Amino acid sequence: MNSKTLIRIILVLIVIGIGFLLNRTISPKKIQKEAVFLGVEGYGDLTKGENLDHSLISKFKFNFYIDGEKKTFLINNGKEVKKGVYTFTIQNRLQEGYVYDIAINNDTVENVKLLDNDSKSMIMGKVNDIQENKFIQVGEEKIDLTKDTGIYKIIWKAGSSSIEKVGIDNLKNQKVKVTLDKNGKAKNIYLTFVSEKYIPPVIAIPGEKTLKNFLTTALQPVGTTLYIYGGSWDWQDEGSSLQATTIGIPQSWIDFYQYQNADYTYCDRDDNEENKDSSNSYYPYGEWNQYYYAGADCSGYVGWVVYNTLNKENGKDGYVMGATKMAKTFAENGWGTWTQDVKIPVNHNDSDFKVGDIFSMNGHVWISFGTCDDGSIVITHSTPSKSVNGQPGGGVQISAIGTSEDCEAYQLAKKYMEKYYPDWCKRYKVILKKPEDYIKFKKDSAAGKFSWNLENGILTDPDSYANKKPAEILKDIFQENK
Structure with missing residues (x-):
């Protein structure tokens, strides 16, 4: 291999390396975030002179509360069944005022997981005891607090839910949802509605065809x-x-x-x-x-x-x-x-x-x-x-x-x-x-x-x-x- 050929190879490798580094630097990463779903951006906003209607649903933007701030994203509309008609798989899993783990890629939500049904990720119930910077006790569960534990109030409301930061004193004897970090400590505490367990007076048998x-x-x-x-x-x-x-x-x-x-x-x-x-x-x-x-x-x-x-x-x-x-x-x-x-x-x-x-x-x-x-x-x-x-x-x-x-x-x-x-x-x-x-x-x-x-x-x-x-x-x- 002569020197000119070697130089050409080195230059090509340098260009490829620079391109790879630039791509990693410029392209956004897919990230996982805990989020409260708030609703559709602009829903019911009469100041805009129009309401969002069915013809616009594939272009809707959606509001989430993440890390103490309201964020607005697009949502992946799912599979296109026919021209302009989608499955809207993610939209069909979102409920206003509920807490999710969401995957975001390039300002688009690509997946969501409801945390309410996951006992490893969330504990729900009444606050029986709480000590600032130490712990919160929900029911019989005692959960350690950290300096980064967030405390918020979720407000369910027709036409879009909202959320605000609150102090720890607001939590006494109230019902909350507490999300857990990887160490089992309180990641975020949400002062929000938690229903009482309901058992219907009659019990059916799923799938019994009588x-x-x-x-x-x-x-x-x-x-x-x-x-x-x-x-x-x-x-x-x-x-x-x-x-x-x-x-x-x-x-x-x-x-x-x-x-x-x-x-x-x-x-x-x-x-x-x-x-x-x-x-x-x-x-x-x-x-x-x-x-x-x-x-x-x-x-x-x-x-x-x-x-x-x-x-x-x-x-x-x-x-x-x-x-x-x-x-x-x-x-x-x-x-x-x-x-x-x-x-x-x-x-x-x-x-x-x-x-x-x-x-x-x-x-x-x-x-x-x-x-x-x-x-x-x-x-x-x-x-x-x-x-x-x-x-x-x-x-x-x-x-x-x-x-x-x-x-x-x-x-x-x-x-x-x-x-x-x-x-x-x-x-x-x-x-x-x-x-x-x-x-x-x-x-x-x-x-x-x-x-x-x-x-x-x-x-x-x-x-x-x-x-x-x-x-x-x-x-x-x-x-x-x-």
Whole structure:
């Protein structure tokens, strides 16, 4: 090798080395950060002269609170299903006011992990003792503090959550979430809402495909799940959310219900359109579901019930769809029959509404617990209803279809709601719907009644529930026979 060739090789190696060093210096690194998700940048900001709508969702920016500061990032939209349509996988895992571990690359969030469900990363509960610069005791857990431990207050609010720094004295006897560093010491302390453990009065068996278990499952979220328009649809408003394909009552439903009170409203304050304000509302004015995780609308609820009846694991294909077509779609799945040939019942024996029927109205869907002797029907559904403070809230509840509050279905609904869901009844009265309002539909639509095929369909009826009346069914499910 002559000297000129050697010099050329050395120069090439120098250029490659410089390029490598420059690339390492200029290109941003992928970093992991603990972050509180605050919401979409500019959501409900009327000063900008417009609200963010569905057509813009692939370009949204998102706010997080990291290391004592609010940061704004893009989020990876996921796989492009078709031109301009994405899976939005990460957006469908974000819940305002919750704490995450997030991966950031070039000012874009590439992955998120909720820390609430990870006992190795977070401890939640009431502060029983605290000593500055020494430790905090949450429940029975004593956690050492460091000079770098951050202390913050998370404020849940419609139209975007917020966070502020607070002093250690604010934590006494309060509920907190404490994240842990790699040494098990307190990384950050968040003064925030932590719900009480909830155990429903009836316990269903995931994946047990019987008529009794279908109805038991339908009762699980009663009295602890608020109505959210678009609730349990996915973030982009196209299908099932993660909550709708979760086995058991999603924790976010329980959290949101316990956080709210009789002043909660899913749309406009006092149900008055003049009070429309997207910066202070849980209603999806932009036609995308920022609060998809917080509760369930009618089809979100029925989709969750069906999923929990047919599955034992989270995350499979869901059943959330437009309420009007639910009954017909379930029949097309081969699960049973669909008909528009129904009439208002006058008694039990001749009623078209059987135990477990799913009825799709135009814009609403409900589950039948059967017809009483007087022709009234006990149902469950997720529906808007006025609170005792006159605010439009509501959610998953036992209701009645009948002509007056003297009907048997209303008396049964009232009895079981007041006995087993007393906290709900402090906020909401039991609903009675008129038959002419709840047993009607447009003949030229997909609306109608679905009935399970219990002989050779997907559900069986070993408990002979199809032959029972609502009073017998409720008494058996709530184990009052014992």
